[in-house]
Amino acid sequence: MPHAFSIYFNSITRSDLNKITVKSPGTVANLVCGFDILGMALNEPYDIMHLKLLNEPIVVIINKDDFNLPTEPEKNVAGVVLLSIIERMNHKTGFEVVIEKHIKPGSGIGSSAASAAGAAVAANHLLGGIFSRDEVVQFAMNGEKLASGVKHADNIAPCILGGVSLIRSIHPLDIVAIPSPDLFVTVVHPQIEVRTSDARQILKKQVLLKDAIRQWGNIAGLVTGFLKNDYELIGRSLEDVIIEPVRSILIPGFDEIKRKCKDAGALGGGISGSGPSVFMLSVSETIAKATETVMKEVYDRLGIENNTYVTTINKKGVEII
């Protein structure tokens, strides 16, 4: 009897320790004037990922969605993250991951980051939390490298930490959590394709010093606004004189949406990540919904299929459920 109980108990325990389910949120990177350094997590949309420890050093990927993402670990964002963790563990473990993706790939709201960050956080948890926050971020950045060719953390960091993250530096990694105010976020995803690599390529390698100065005034203003809960300052600082004027030409209707959303009361906003999604911040749900109506009207009139989200800033990051 004690023996039987022990077996039963071990099997329960092992099953609990070997499996985990996480919720991994969408994120807005390149927060207007904060190109490459500021990102923010969203409460909607999010992916669900189920991870299981395996005894063999392999990665098994099961996609439970209609996006036809690759299941070969080397070609899958979550896959490369888990492979890098297996390597660090000297090939003593492996992972099975079941992905229910709800964040559309290519939407510009951190779909690849959600897979990468979710996999890294979940794997670390299954391994007993042996890796530091920054190590988890580093593992997850391998997924971004696969997705966009560049190891960047402005989706990864807020996805893992929640709230608004400042990536002060990548080499060495220096991530700073910025307390974020209780703002509403409206996102529209027009169903057009903007390749991250194209969006990066059209940027000029040089910028005018006077524009750079204006930009860093806005960044300082935005961060101060977040820290002081000063909504008007946030609104005034949501201005990008360097990236947006170039990239917005890839997004039909951008100027009209931005103008009309601000007329509807939104504080301001811009391109989410490298697009095509556009986001706006608002102080109330009423304004956030009015903003959604404006976005829908413009894209419906332009005949561009679109998804919208009215949500809030996610303050938890990847969450074990």
Place this chain on the structure above:
Amino acid sequence: MPHAFSIYFNSITRSDLNKITVKSPGTVANLVCGFDILGMALNEPYDIMHLKLLNEPIVVIINKDDFNLPTEPEKNVAGVVLLSIIERMNHKTGFEVVIEKHIKPGSGIGSSAASAAGAAVAANHLLGGIFSRDEVVQFAMNGEKLASGVKHADNIAPCILGGVSLIRSIHPLDIVAIPSPDLFVTVVHPQIEVRTSDARQILKKQVLLKDAIRQWGNIAGLVTGFLKNDYELIGRSLEDVIIEPVRSILIPGFDEIKRKCKDAGALGGGISGSGPSVFMLSVSETIAKATETVMKEVYDRLGIENNTYVTTINKKGVEII
């Protein structure tokens, strides 16, 4: 008897209302990564200014120091500020100003801003405080225009407000007070001449986008550090990859001083304004004094006469005494 008392009382009152003495602090502009947007007020050195209302629309300037600054109002920093106020008042008043300057002109610690801001604040007070904060800043900026050819506010704003000021934008004027931590400041003024116009001219009109991104990461970090009292973050963020590499060649010993001050425990620092003064921030007076010793040693060895100050961040700005 009541009549006599009334005359006496009026004369006392008029005399009180017609005269004022202010203390106007030195300031550090271009706070490392915050070129053109961040400035900070110092408790030492400071100027003393005595202002008196006149019935005629004239400006009388009396210098009580050895700097031989011009006394023609049109050529004097305080003079042009007062002339612009007289113009706004429809030539219904005038001012006499006695200046005891202690902040050496050309030192890079806001000598002209102290004259301009002190004159503007004192005049506004004598006029019953009829002008708003931003109007006072605008009047004072006329002095900076005379001194350097450019209407800038990164000395004026902290001189008037105290603490650390963010000048998010000049057109339109958008000044944000940043709560500043209790840090010590060490300043060295090597007695060499760096013309603001030269310091401005050697800057490149264009900068690399990747450098601009690094700079705005540092600015966001510095502002966050000030707001969160995070000294380590302040230290890491006190890095300027754009202006300092160019301007520091005008300041002998700069690299050595910076390296040795940090070795002595200073958080970091850089060129004050457009130089030649160099400043360092420290968490304790002991470190601030060790920093002073380093500065003195380097300039004494180089045979360059120098003044030093060990002080703290001034949180009051121009003060009526």
